[in-house]
Amino acid sequence: MPSPVPSSPVSSIPNLGPASEAAFAKAGIHSAEELRALGADEGYRRLLAAGTQPHFIGYYVLVMGLQGRPWNDCQGEEKKQLRARFDALKAAIPAKTKGRSDLEAALDALGVIERRKS
Template sequence: MSEASIDTLPGIGPVTQGWLSEAGIHTVGELRAIGAVEAYRRLRFMLPRRVSLNALYALEAALRGCHWLDLPQTVKAALQQEAKAIEEAFRRGGVTRCAL
């Protein structure tokens, strides 16, 4: 696992780095281990009004070493579906495993 700081990834600026740090993601290896979608889910939960779909694109692009505008349309479409599922889960609220 890479111990390099998140800010060594392309497209990850100080604001996003700060958000990731608040979410407990400090290294490139940690981000790779959980993936862009899980990192986005955590950020959306923490900062729902500040984190947009572009953050998910940026995280995925950073892990791929490119700019988010250069992500293939198929990748963007898959990420949009993931983001939609996350939004729907947040709207439904927490799911309990036992009867109350």
């Protein structure tokens, strides 16, 4: 029987520390290897689904870290492209995780209440 492959903590990824590690654990991601396999977009989507508030800097810090780059290395056209990816991820968050109750989300779907601005 092969021995299990050791796993590294999420905080072993550049730019990510203990707070990121705790947030990813809450989202069901418990190792750097698992996060690398998922990729930045799916990993961040899982953070959002677990209730983490969306924050562009947090997203691009993750992208840069998975590439082994400093967090502030994102600039120009690359940053614009990452912003578009982040906005798409944020837009796909169910209303409930945006701070709305199930009732508010249902009333919104029916057109009874005005949609909140993000």
